[in-house]
Amino acid sequence: MTLNHTHDPAARSWLESANAEGSDFPIQNLPFGVFRRRGTNEAFRGGVAIGDQVIDLAAVARAGAVSGLAAQAASAAAQPALNELLAMGPAAWSALRHALFDALQAGATGPGVDALRASLVPQSAVEHTVPTRIGDYTDFYTSIHHARNVGRVIRPDNPLTPNFQWIPIAYHGRASSVVISGTPFHRPKGQAMAPGAQAPVYGPCRRLDYELEMGFYVGPGNALGQPIPIGEAEQHIFGMCLLNDWSARDHQFWEMDPLGPFLGKNFCTTVSPWIVTMEALAPYRVPFAHPADEPQPLPYLDSPANSAQGGVDVQLEVVLQSAKHRAQGHGGDRLSATSFSHQYWTIAQMLTQHTNNGCNLQPGDLLGTGTISGPTYEEAGAIVELSLGGTQQIPLPATGETRTFLEDGDTVVLRGWCEKPGAARIGFGESRGEVLPAVGGA
Amino acid sequence: MTLNHTHDPAARSWLESANAEGSDFPIQNLPFGVFRRRGTNEAFRGGVAIGDQVIDLAAVARAGAVSGLAAQAASAAAQPALNELLAMGPAAWSALRHALFDALQAGATGPGVDALRASLVPQSAVEHTVPTRIGDYTDFYTSIHHARNVGRVIRPDNPLTPNFQWIPIAYHGRASSVVISGTPFHRPKGQAMAPGAQAPVYGPCRRLDYELEMGFYVGPGNALGQPIPIGEAEQHIFGMCLLNDWSARDHQFWEMDPLGPFLGKNFCTTVSPWIVTMEALAPYRVPFAHPADEPQPLPYLDSPANSAQGGVDVQLEVVLQSAKHRAQGHGGDRLSATSFSHQYWTIAQMLTQHTNNGCNLQPGDLLGTGTISGPTYEEAGAIVELSLGGTQQIPLPATGETRTFLEDGDTVVLRGWCEKPGAARIGFGESRGEVLPAVGGA
Numbered sequence: 001m002t003l004n005h006t007h008d009p010a011a012r013s014w015l016e017s018a019n020a021e022g023s024d025f026p027i028q029n030l031p032f033g034v035f036r037r038r039g040t041n042e043a044f045r046g047g048v049a050i051g052d053q054v055i056d057l058a059a060v061a062r063a064g065a066v067s068g069l070a071a072q073a074a075s076a077a078a079q080p081a082l083n084e085l086l087a088m089g090p091a092a093w094s095a096l097r098h099a100l101f102d103a104l105q106a107g108a109t110g111p112g113v114d115a116l117r118a119s120l121v122p123q124s125a126v127e128h129t130v131p132t133r134i135g136d137y138t139d140f141y142t143s144i145h146h147a148r149n150v151g152r153v154i155r156p157d158n159p160l161t162p163n164f165q166w167i168p169i170a171y172h173g174r175a176s177s178v179v180i181s182g183t184p185f186h187r188p189k190g191q192a193m194a195p196g197a198q199a200p201v202y203g204p205c206r207r208l209d210y211e212l213e214m215g216f217y218v219g220p221g222n223a224l225g226q227p228i229p230i231g232e233a234e235q236h237i238f239g240m241c242l243l244n245d246w247s248a249r250d251h252q253f254w255e256m257d258p259l260g261p262f263l264g265k266n267f268c269t270t271v272s273p274w275i276v277t278m279e280a281l282a283p284y285r286v287p288f289a290h291p292a293d294e295p296q297p298l299p300y301l302d303s304p305a306n307s308a309q310g311g312v313d314v315q316l317e318v319v320l321q322s323a324k325h326r327a328q329g330h331g332g333d334r335l336s337a338t339s340f341s342h343q344y345w346t347i348a349q350m351l352t353q354h355t356n357n358g359c360n361l362q363p364g365d366l367l368g369t370g371t372i373s374g375p376t377y378e379e380a381g382a383i384v385e386l387s388l389g390g391t392q393q394i395p396l397p398a399t400g401e402t403r404t405f406l407e408d409g410d411t412v413v414l415r416g417w418c419e420k421p422g423a424a425r426i427g428f429g430e431s432r433g434e435v436l437p438a439v440g441g442a
Numbered sequence: 443m444t445l446n447h448t449h450d451p452a453a454r455s456w457l458e459s460a461n462a463e464g465s466d467f468p469i470q471n472l473p474f475g476v477f478r479r480r481g482t483n484e485a486f487r488g489g490v491a492i493g494d495q496v497i498d499l500a501a502v503a504r505a506g507a508v509s510g511l512a513a514q515a516a517s518a519a520a521q522p523a524l525n526e527l528l529a530m531g532p533a534a535w536s537a538l539r540h541a542l543f544d545a546l547q548a549g550a551t552g553p554g555v556d557a558l559r560a561s562l563v564p565q566s567a568v569e570h571t572v573p574t575r576i577g578d579y580t581d582f583y584t585s586i587h588h589a590r591n592v593g594r595v596i597r598p599d600n601p602l603t604p605n606f607q608w609i610p611i612a613y614h615g616r617a618s619s620v621v622i623s624g625t626p627f628h629r630p631k632g633q634a635m636a637p638g639a640q641a642p643v644y645g646p647c648r649r650l651d652y653e654l655e656m657g658f659y660v661g662p663g664n665a666l667g668q669p670i671p672i673g674e675a676e677q678h679i680f681g682m683c684l685l686n687d688w689s690a691r692d693h694q695f696w697e698m699d700p701l702g703p704f705l706g707k708n709f710c711t712t713v714s715p716w717i718v719t720m721e722a723l724a725p726y727r728v729p730f731a732h733p734a735d736e737p738q739p740l741p742y743l744d745s746p747a748n749s750a751q752g753g754v755d756v757q758l759e760v761v762l763q764s765a766k767h768r769a770q771g772h773g774g775d776r777l778s779a780t781s782f783s784h785q786y787w788t789i790a791q792m793l794t795q796h797t798n799n800g801c802n803l804q805p806g807d808l809l810g811t812g813t814i815s816g817p818t819y820e821e822a823g824a825i826v827e828l829s830l831g832g833t834q835q836i837p838l839p840a841t842g843e844t845r846t847f848l849e850d851g852d853t854v855v856l857r858g859w860c861e862k863p864g865a866a867r868i869g870f871g872e873s874r875g876e877v878l879p880a881v882g883g884a
Binding site for chain 2: 166251256
């Protein structure tokens, strides 16, 4: 995707909060979500973040604040889920972005600008829901560093399975338990087999983990039996979010041979409220290549555009805020930080792989990237990696506590942003979730 | 569930085709599906099979042919998907069954009977669609005979994984590619690694298989975080169908370590049109027990009712009709036959296991049982078992052909029925699907 005037780092908005240093939501971002005023019974509807406000797309559509294809897109987004908007495809997404950008720019005037201004709702006054009706949720496994780190815990002799460097590996996850940031969940119960035990025990998870991931939402999608070629894959990706694939490691490792993770994962998956569009991410695309001495992608997973700019350089961090942090008014300790650019497969390759057998993707489907771990220890995207399988205590300097796995009352916060010289900084907001005690106790 | 007058094997209908010897749909069955007149643009709506006819539940609701809770249930079923009906729970399901039974009985008269008679549409004139909007589709793995047969192909030393006898194992499947019986599909392409090869090859599947399964549909379901105890599980199961979990074995075996089956399965799953309700199946419930020298279910998977009548004795068969069979006007050769009563875990145990960590099930969700193979070779539910991993030719006596895996033009038909002395025979109809050549050829 080529850059255009909506990426101009010098652009400013008449909304002052959008111009604040370090804001996640400057005029160059314009991410989409679904919201309503908190504490009301209003219908959820699409919105776009700008500074500390939300543009109400239902109000924009009613007021006729934008016109043409942008107006059609705003009407499609005025629903309780963004599926209709996502089905419209890149031309409509871009038309709406450009219309909003133009109306938000410093100096813009006219009835459309007034109507847009009248639609604003403070972000502090809204609540969000999952932004699409997710037909199917798929989770990939595309960080070679994560695969090696976890593989060492499960299979010390052979941490990386032979298919990893050939296939963007994935499994189907649970759509019904995808929740919006801020939703707490109960520590899951389940079966675990202790080392050397004769029989498994059913009880609360003892090795509760998070996974730092990104998610991406499907646009138009494909009919059953009709694969999406790699060259067309990005036309079917609306945008990206933060995703926490909470994991019960004791349950997962006991259940997953031979059919993969199931109850160890499907109790909760948390997504961030805002979807940052692929157009907003255009300045942060980076070249992609497998190391020359490793297998190269098969032709159906390879394209010049994918090599030239298949990657996305998103900075990511994981923060743990314990109950003690909260009691002290402290935001929590950072556990790790990395970049999405280290991933072994691109999002285009993931989408094409998913359809290469004819499997149909539908508008609003959610695909997760798998845990994002960078090449060094400090960049690990899950606590099982940081604690070396639970054998090492991880310090939380601000409270003096330590962790091997998550404890009740812990909140895990994922954050993501893009910044570099010559481009506007844009952010993803955050994905946040608190661990509540198991239902019915131990 | 106790038996009542709707199970009386002596009951007869004024609709003669319902009384025919060997009919799948006598007055004691009354399975639910979604249909419209074939070749029209009519809205799909709920229907009930009786003899060679379909009761149009939208017409029944409009005409007020039934009353009270049964009328509410008929209205809920008058939609293009049965989700609303399934959400109502067993009292509503039973009220509608009983009202239809009473109006269909030989000798029944009155305006309701006339309205019901006027609603009938010949089964030969209708087409079906998947009967619910499936939020999530889960597939279990609960035949110990299948697990051992397939395990011998993959892991000769240790065919059964240690968790099999403790956990009803499952994985998430793909909801978007569940299709209705009669829908053909293209042979999938994908990656496969030949034995001894240095690199995988992308191409049409060379080891295409079917899997004989049953499916069951979720009723009211549970909120996230709130497991369904085993004693309540069957209140959340509406009924059962036939399910074919088509499998690309070469793709599956290359991709599935460590995260399980994905593209090897998600290109197509075929369900039969009719859902036979748990009330209709009541005469065919059978005791359930693990062998005394094998692990017994953990307490959360155990209940007196589950032991007394957790099983369901459904007779099942698989028929392969090749293009040559069709050209000869032959229905095909039977590949195997078995009973669902051999399964190692019950449907109540599967449902409770699925929610034991708090995972939420929603009305209309589909759960598959996994391949159903009985204890002998002749009872194997997949061709990879019958052909011993593709090493043995399976004869098709009627045409003189042989098979190791499925060929283009092959149609696989699953059938199921229940019969025993002292109870009415009831049937599931069939699940049928034809393999088309790969898109774009080899």
